[in-house]
Amino acid sequence: MATENDSSNVGSGSGSGSHTVNGSATPDCKIALITGITGQDGSYLTEFLLNKGYEVHGLIRRSSNFNTQRINHIYIDPHNAHKARMKLHYADLSDASSLRRWLDTIRPDEVYNLAAQSHVAVSFEIPDYTADVVATGALRLLEAVRSHITATGRTHIKYYQAGSSEMFGSTPPPQSENTPFHPRSPYAASKCAAHWYTVNYREAYGIFACNGILFNHESPRRGENFVTRKITRAVGRIKIGLQNKLFLGNLQASRDWGFAGDYVEAMWMMLQQEKADDYVVATEESHTVEEFLEVAFGYVGLKWKDHVVIDKRYFRPAEVDNLKGDSSKARKVLGWKPRVGFEQLVKMMVDEDMELAKREKVLVDAGYMDAQQQP
DSSP states (O other), X not given: OOOOOOGGGSOOOOSSSEEEEXXXXXXXXXXXXXXXXXXXXXXXXXXXXXXXXXXXXXXXXXXXXXXXXXXXXXXXXXXXXXXXXXXXXXXXXXXHHHHHHHHHHHOOSEEEEOOOOOOHHHHHHSHHHHIIIIIIHHHHHHHHHHHHXXXXXXXXXXXXXXXXXXXXXXXXXXBOTTSOOOOOSHHHHHHHXXXXXXXXXXXXXXXXXXXXXXXXXXXXXXXXXXXXXHHHHHHHHHXXXXXXXXXXXXXXXXXXXXXXXXXXXXXXXXXXXXXXXXXXXXXXXXXXXXXXXXXXXXXXXXXXGGTEEEOGGGSOSSOXXXXXXXXXXXXXXXXXXXXXXXXXXXXXXXXXXXXXXXXXXXXXXXXXXXXXXXX
């Protein structure tokens, strides 16, 4: 699978109305640049934008293992030029030169900064890296956008910064755009910095830059080390007989959980407004980890208490007890509202992980995998 395009694969249209790609004009085709395209949100946003007629460019990190599984189903080899409207390029938020080079080459109309070291617990283990990618990485990208605009005069470019409800931390719910931040992890503190960098570049340079403060959003594409997916993955394996125990931390942590596919639409809506602004995106419902367990295990006829073991290693050094968003501004100004409810989301995830567990069992029964890797 080819994953890198050199500049010969990308044209250099000068405005938002027409772009030239591989020698053929594509009138009224907007170009989007996405960092974090291989992540959960990046994959859903890519699908959404392709359906809107966009040409999508994604920046990916070089890795010894391909990490493009979330977008493989929409990938078309760039040599198939007339069909490939999604293209991937090697870059990194820690490398300012690569960001500026691809901005100059791709000349996007919209930039979505979704890339991050986004695991809260892991941010306590690698705080320096988290701050460099999440906070300073956002600054590098904003500065690349600013300098690109200055050099080219392409002032119509719009920028989206992915914020997080973790920025509110210990501030009591409900949390809105006017709620003070009180971050409780290196990840959350870094997201706060990225948020204020975005506000600063909007106010100082007039860049159309928006912050989307998205509360927890999940899907079958969520990483397996996030608690929601860890639970639904375990439900599938336990039901099929490949696993017996699930080790978790704080079951009383309460979160506002929505569907990632709904939330990427809100990102796009922010960049379609006349004026750049910041928006909270949330379901306005809060549920505990224990409630998530009840729905997930109950859906397949299991009792979670028979399988869940509390392990102190999964407790954070500083806990965030309750996050519940007030998204009234997004609902009023953008016309956005969530479509998928809590129970529907959990069952959607369990359904996918049941199928995954069944495929895994085929490999175990054939001797290609060891089922005892999990207790």
